[in-house]
Amino acid sequence: MNHERSRTLYDRALSVIPGGVNSSVRAIQPYPFFVQRGDGAHVIDADGNRYVDYVMGYGPLLLGHSLPEPVQAAIQSTASDGPMYGAPTEIEVDLAEFVTRNVPSVEMVRFVNSGTEATVSAIRLARGYTGREKIVVISSGYHGAQPSTLVEGDADDPTPSTPGIPESFTQHTLPVPFNDEERLRAVLSEHGDDVAAVITEPILGNTGIVAPTDDYHQTLRELCDGIGALLIFDEVITGFRVGGLQCAQGKLGVMPDITTFGKIVGGGFPVGAIGGRTEIIEQFTPSGDVFQSGTFSGHPVTMAAGLATLEFVAENDVYDHVNALGGQLRSGIRDILADRAPEYTVVGTDSMFKTVFTRADSPVQAGDCTDGCRQDRSCPRFSECPKSGADVRRGETDRWERLFWPAMKDQGVFLTPNQFESQFVSYAHTEADIEDTLEAYKAFFE
Template structure:
């Protein structure tokens, strides 16, 4: 496969862009291939190589690279009438009304420009609304490039996870293990009167896709209610992808106080949003006193794309299609792993999927489970992605926290598996942690081609 043009472009980029990329996750080894254009479920690089795409822009592209005609028409119409105005437009009201009709937690929405901006604003809102400063986050969770959540450590001592962040920010952030209700209970017992909010993804989406164990989010809801704190769901990834138009909170049956959105809600254009109960969201200026503003917030092209994106999903079988294909893909990978890599774990739900290169599998009777190759494949296991079922034979060994995914064979994914899949013209996310996505443009034939590639590589 020829990559001469991508290599030349990367050489140029290194001179004018730090690391040659504008988002660090794009820095694949030995160099990234540069995309020329998208085509349905495919991308074509600068050298003319064509790849079946499961990155889908890291989540926003529910329809692949050719959005439905109403979306394209709306984008072209609004772009031709003027790029932006510095004043409200009707379409941002229409999109806010759509979100409020469908998402359980949302009565009002403030639109911003990115998922990071949404979570930054949500943290500020929680602190302003409650008059408290501490935020509880999940170890291994990701809430954008913001100072309050780029932390590492444990409840006894958090520290910034990146240079450039003053340690004083981490003093107000309490990281706890995802799926460990006892750890959250201890934190509330020690700091309950100072906690403004618990901020979590309903399903960890930047650490290999980790589902909540039964009752975990319900316990978070009970604890925040009891202590007067807010429960914030970061649905930047899961929003309008997991659980359809009701998002992951609708599927899980737990309603947060505030929800952050990004990706799909903007129809493939830069976007973020903070939604929730009216009495909370109205604390934003100018209705309240918590400052929030932005030149490009509610950009008419983005709002039009998002509205038509979601409206098309409401009127067609979009979620049935993408969820069926992803279910078939996860089941197929699970079958392949049973024969070729039984220690690995298939994760995901709805149109999300990933294979986590976990290091051990479920034990059989009389075995400690340390030898993954001896695993009994007739045992009851999740067939289409880990669901944290206690009856599953892999329950004691499947990833339940960000640390569990971090302990997987990340180097094997990046240095061998990703490279081999690329050679077979399958475009996956470049590291072990980022989610992958099936789109409305994918077909059954695409799934079969992908499974054949998995068989060859694994």
């Protein structure tokens, strides 16, 4: 493939944008290809190279790049009326009603501008509602670029995970590993009276897609109730992708107190949202005392895009289509790995998928988890499959990034550029795309 124009663009970008990119994950080695346009389930780069796209904007593009006519029309019509107003519009009420009608735990919702803004606001809300200061976070989970969650280590010795966060901030954050009920119980037992909330992704989506073990979230719900803390589900990734319109909480059968959204709820435009029980969400100003505001919150074009997307999804076979293709991908990759790299793990659910280059001393084939790891205790691989972000980080990260990703790119398959971020199937993908992708996997693992 020729990448001369992308190389030139990257050279220019390095002079005016730190690292040449506006989001760190885009800093692909030796340089990223620059996308010129999208086409259905594909992207075309600045040099005319075409790729089947499983990044899908890191999740927002459930429908793909070529939007159905009703969605396109809603966006164009709203944009033609004016960019924004600094006043309420009917469309934000319509979208709020759709969300509250479909997501089990959400009675009221406040729209913001990003997933990070949603989680920042949710944590402030939890602290304001409970009068407590400490937040329990899941190690290696990701809740946006905010001081309360950019913390590593453990509850006994939390430290900032990046320069720029004062050490004193971390005294209010208690990291615990995902799927570690014993450690969770110990931390909540020690700090329970001071804990405002536990925030977790229902499924870890930024560390290789790690599913919860049996009843993990039910236990988390019970423990939060026992100490009077709130349970926050970060559904920025899983919201309206896993579990259909009820989101991951509906699929898991667990009701959080607060849910954060992003990505799909804005139909591909910048968005975030905080939803939950009325008595909690009403604590936001102006109905309550917890300050929350934003110039672009409830932006009419974003609201129109989100509502039109979700209405199209509700009226068509979108979830049946994307989930079926996701299952075909996961089972197909699993069959390829069974003979050629049995130590690796296929993960994901619904329309999310990933291959984690896990290590194993004595690799064995998976049992019934043909459609991605389900944390099945009867599976021969149960003890070796990732249970936490730390397990994923112990995988062959360099091989994934330096060998696998470039090889797939050269075969026209665009994956997220490391083994941590999720990959996504869209409504625009076809069985032919899946077949081509599996052939690319076979070629790499020959």
